[in-house]
Amino acid sequence: MTDAELIHAIQAGDETALDALYQRYLPSVWRYACSQLAGNVPAAEDVTSETFLAAVRQIGALSPEGGSVGGWLLGIARHKVADVRRRRGRERTVAMETPLDPPCPSAEDGPAALESAETRASVRRVMDSLADDERLALEWKYLDDLSVREIAVRLRRTEKAVEAVLYRARNAFRVAFDRARPTACE
Amino acid sequence: MIANDRDEPLGHLLKAGYDAPPPAARFTEDLLERMRGELGAAKPQPRDFSRIVLTLSRHWRLVAAAVVLAAGAGLVLLSQNSVVLPPDGAAPNRPIAESTPEAKPVRMVPLEVKLPRAEFVGTDPNIKQSPHLEKPSDKPRPPIMVPEGTKNVALGKPVSASDNEPVVGEAELVTDGNKATQEGHLELGPGRQWVQIDLKEPCAIYAIAIWHYHGLPCVYHDVVVQVADDPDFIENVRTVYNNDYDNSAGLGIGKDLEYIEDYRGRLIAAGGIQARYVRLYSSGNTANDRNHYVEVEVYGKTLPAEGAKEVPLKVELPKATAR
Numbered sequence: 013m014t015d016a017e018l019i020h021a022i023q024a025g026d027e028t029a030l031d032a033l034y035q036r037y038l039p040s041v042w043r044y045a046c047s048q049l050a051g052n053v054p055a056a057e058d059v060t061s062e063t064f065l066a067a068v069r070q071i072g073a074l075s076p077e078g079g080s081v082g083g084w085l086l087g088i089a090r091h092k093v094a095d096v097r098r099r100r101g102r103e104r105t106v107a108m109e110t111p112l113d114p115p116c117p118s119a120e121d122g123p124a125a126l127e128s129a130e131t132r133a134s135v136r137r138v139m140d141s142l143a144d145d146e147r148l149a150l151e152w153k154y155l156d157d158l159s160v161r162e163i164a165v166r167l168r169r170t171e172k173a174v175e176a177v178l179y180r181a182r183n184a185f186r187v188a189f190d191r192a193r194p195t196a197c198e
Numbered sequence: 199m200i201a202n203d204r205d206e207p208l209g210h211l212l213k214a215g216y217d218a219p220p221p222a223a224r225f226t227e228d229l230l231e232r233m234r235g236e237l238g239a240a241k242p243q244p245r246d247f248s249r250i251v252l253t254l255s256r257h258w259r260l261v262a263a264a265v266v267l268a269a270g271a272g273l274v275l276l277s278q279n280s281v282v283l284p285p286d287g288a289a290p291n292r293p294i295a296e297s298t299p300e301a302k303p304v305r306m307v308p309l310e311v312k313l314p315r316a317e318f319v320g321t322d323p324n325i326k327q328s329p330h331l332e333k334p335s336d337k338p339r340p341p342i343m344v345p346e347g348t349k350n351v352a353l354g355k356p357v358s359a360s361d362n363e364p365v366v367g368e369a370e371l372v373t374d375g376n377k378a379t380q381e382g383h384l385e386l387g388p389g390r391q392w393v394q395i396d397l398k399e400p401c402a403i404y405a406i407a408i409w410h411y412h413g414l415p416c417v418y419h420d421v422v423v424q425v426a427d428d429p430d431f432i433e434n435v436r437t438v439y440n441n442d443y444d445n446s447a448g449l450g451i452g453k454d455l456e457y458i459e460d461y462r463g464r465l466i467a468a469g470g471i472q473a474r475y476v477r478l479y480s481s482g483n484t485a486n487d488r489n490h491y492v493e494v495e496v497y498g499k500t501l502p503a504e505g506a507k508e509v510p511l512k513v514e515l516p517k518a519t520a521r
Contacts, residue, residue, distance in 0.1 A: 027234050034230055039220070046218035057221065061229050066432045068236040073434075083448055090448070091430050094360055135215025141389070144448040154209040155217050182208060189211070 014165050015081040022071055033081070034064060036166070040082060040151055041089050047136045048093045055096050063089040080167060083144035138188040146181035153178060308341035309348065309405055309465075309497055314377035314412075316461040322415040325458060325484055330443045331417065332455040342467045344404040344497060350375075351403075352395050352476070352496035358429075359393045361386040365488060369393065377463070377493040379413040388487040390420065390447050394477040395494060396429065402470045403498040406438065408478060409463035411490035417456050418489070420447035420481035423466060425473035436473070439466045447481055459483075463493075472501060 013021075013032065021029035041063050045056035066088050074084070139147055145167060152158040152166065164174045220226075321334060357369040366385035372393050376382060384393065403425060410418045420442040427433040440452025457464060476496055480489045 022237065025237065027237065030233060030237055031230060034233060038226065042221050043216060043218050047216060051218070053221075056218075057225055060221065060225075061232070064229060064233055065236055066430070068233045070432060071237075083445075083450075087448060088432065091432065095430060097362065098358075131211065132215040135211055139212075139216050143444065143446050145445070150208075150212060151216070154212045185208065 014168060016168065019071065019074060019081065022068075023074075030068070037082060037085050038064075039156060040148055041085055043151065043155070044086055044089050045093065047139065049096065059089060059092045059096055062092045062095075066092070080145055080148075082148045082166065086144050086147075134189055138185055141188050142181060142184055145177055146184060149174065149177045150181050150185065305346040306343040307346050307348075309344045311405075311407055311463075311465060311495070311497075312377075313463075314409070314461050317379060317413045318415060318460075320415070321458070322484075325415060325417055328456075330441070330456050332457040334458055339462070339465060342405050342465065345470075345499065348404050348497050348499055350495045351397050351401050351498045351500065352494060355398055356396045357393055358396070359384065359386055360391045363387075372491045372494050375493070377409050377461075379411055379492050383411060383490055383492040386489040386491075388482060390479060390481040391489040392477050392479045393491050393494070394429070394475060395496060397474050397476065397496065397498075400427070400472055400474045400501045401496070401498040402472050402501055403438075403468040403476070403496055404470055405468055405497040406466045406476065407463050407493075407495040407497070408466070409461075409492040409494070410459050410480065410483070411492060412459045412461055412463070414485060415458050415460065416483045416485040417458055418480045418483040419456070420449075420479060421454075421456070421464070422447060422449050422452065422479040424449075424477045424479075425468075425471055426475050426477070427473060429475055431475070431477055434473070436471060438468045438471060439464075442481075447479055449479065468498075470498075 013029070015033070015036075018029045018033045018036075022033065038060070041060050042056065045059040045063075046053075049055045049059065063085060067085055139150070142150070149163055149167065152163050153160075158166075160171050160174050160178070163178075164171045167174060167177070169177070325331070327333070352373045353375055355373050357372045359369050364384055364386055367383050369384060371382045371384050373395060374382065386393070406423055408421070408423070410416075410421075421439065422437060422442055423439040424431060424435055424437050426435040437450070437452070439454050440450065441454040441456045442449060442452045443456075445451045476494070478491070478494060482488060483490075
């Protein structure tokens with residue numbers, strides 16, 4: 013089922029379609045929240061919950077033909093992350109109750125640890141700099157192992173167009189990654 | 199298939215740097231249950247008789263006025279004062295209250311915007327002309343017609359920003375009424391940032407004027423202006439200006455053009471759109487990756503409180519366009 017079909021079914025009150033949309037986008041919203049909130053699990057859970065609940069409240073007014081559902085959800089998540097930051101101060105001051113990643117290592121931890129933390133920080137920054145469709149396409153392809161055809165259905169594009177999006181996204185990622193790398197974990 | 203031998207390292211990089219362990223099963227199940235509850239609560243209800251009665255009762259003054267008018271004149275003028283049910287899920291524009299129940303024509307006048315002193319002369323050769331960039335022009339911009347009595351409802355109103363620790367300045371500088379760059383501006387960090395103005399009450403907005411930094415010629419990227427009914431920009435969000443031609447800000451592709459900043463700022467017609475909150479996005483500029491706001495003006499009129507006498511606005515407002 014395409015995103016638009018799911019949205020229309022949800023608007024008609026279909027709970028199965030709601031489950032399907034949730035399963036489809038939970039990983040992306042969750043990853044986004046974790047990456048923005050430095051792995052703070054309770055805060056990421058707040059952002060994820062508030063994002064999906066706000067989406068359900070607004071879904072009646074949504075016109076799925078107007079754009080990408082993934083981009084719409086990430087847009088809501090962005091606002092929710094900003095709210096969390098407003099509530100708790102900036103990212104670096106958020107309490108790290110349950111960090112997903114170890115903290116930035118020091119030189120004493122050895123070059124491998126430094127390299128690894130630097131890489132993670134760079135990858136997150138670069139993903140944040142990509143357009144929503146590019147970010148989602150990369151995630152779906154490389155983290156969720158979706159085929160180009162499956163991504164095309166989600167993005168409401170042809171397979172050729174998705175290949176082009178992936179091509180652009182890979183190039184943009186590499187360029188930005190090469191630029192971002194030296195300053196990570198400073 | 200456009201792929202190459204560097205796919206594999208990219209996959210590894212993403213797994214190492216962006217993937218996250220999945221959320222706890224209990225969390226995901228609880229959330230799904232809450233969403234189902236919300237969906238049940240939000241299911242559209244049929245427009246039955248009781249709903250019409252409820253709506254009519256909310257507008258009892260109009261109904262009473264219609265009945266009195268019809269009885270007095272011996273005419274039934276339901277077409278003038280009929281109550282229209284709002285569409286499901288939509289927040290329609292409310293008519294503006296007047297002191298009498300009769301609809302009065304609204305006098306439209308050209309909006310007068312006070313401009314600051316020009317702070318530079320000439321152009322920057324580093325700004326290349328592109329199909330997405332508006333051609334610079336010294337011609338005066340066409341006036342925007344607004345109802346008489348329209349004023350800057352943003353003056354002195356609270357401002358918040360996506361960057362809690364601005365590089366320079368304070369958020370309140372954005373609505374302090376001062377448009378000179380050297381007398382205070384807000385600088386937000388790199389990447390996509392926003393400032394948001396709380397008008398403190400719902401307003402009919404006829405125009406929005408923005409001055410980014412205009413001490414040098416530069417082009418701010420992804421300038422998007424949205425209005426909404428809530429501070430989180432979830433309820434009834436509407437875009438009145440968007441020049442993000444490649445959706446790099448993730449807010450959708452806009453059809454407006456990028457423009458070179460100068461003392462005139464950017465004046466956007468908003469056609470009487472009704473909202474309490476105004477949010478302005480940008481993603482750096484041609485000189486650096488930061489975001490600057492000198493002043494934002496929102497020209498409009500405060501809407502009446504619920505229950506005030508309402509009359510239809512007898513004027514065709516112009517379609518929202520930018521100059």
